[in-house]
Amino acid sequence: MRRERFDKMNVVPFIDIVLVLLVIVLATASFVTNKTIKIDLPSASTKKEEDKKSIVIAINKEGKYFYNKEELPFDMIQARLNALDPKSDTVSLHTDKLTPFDYFVQVIDVMKAKGFENISIVTK
Known part of the structure; x- marks a missing residue:
């Protein structure tokens, strides 16, 4: 048996x-959308990292x-806030800086009435 040279x-x-x-990656990548909410957060002088397990409103x-x-x-x-456990669940509240204050107060009133202990108001 003769072997050929591998040139x-x-x-x-x-x-x-x-x-x-490449075609498969480009075709599937165009259908993936990043579902984000456009909110311009207000600024604050103090900062703390947001808990990743918290419920985001x-x-x-x-x-x-x-x-x-x-x-x-x-x-x-x-209804969803009332179904949560106010002692163990953490709620992060994100509001746009142009949001009327009334909307913010409505959510805070519900959480206050339920007795939430872990509330974070997110700023940049």
Whole structure:
């Protein structure tokens, strides 16, 4: 049996595979959306890291309420807050600096009535 000498490597199949993988990545990456809430937080002189396990309630400048990035009406926010344990659950409140103060006070009133102990008001 005669062996042929290995002088060069055929890279065409490798290039084909790389191009197919590139097309797959580009096609799927365009469908992935980052679901974020556009809120311009007010500034503060003191800063503390936000607890990653906390429940996030956000209010944007149009007065729309969000519970963990899910837009809900205020009565649903109130129902979900009432279902939480005020002693162990941590709630982070994000409000846009242009949000009318009334929306902020409504959420705080619900948490105060329930007796929440772990509330953080997020600023930048």
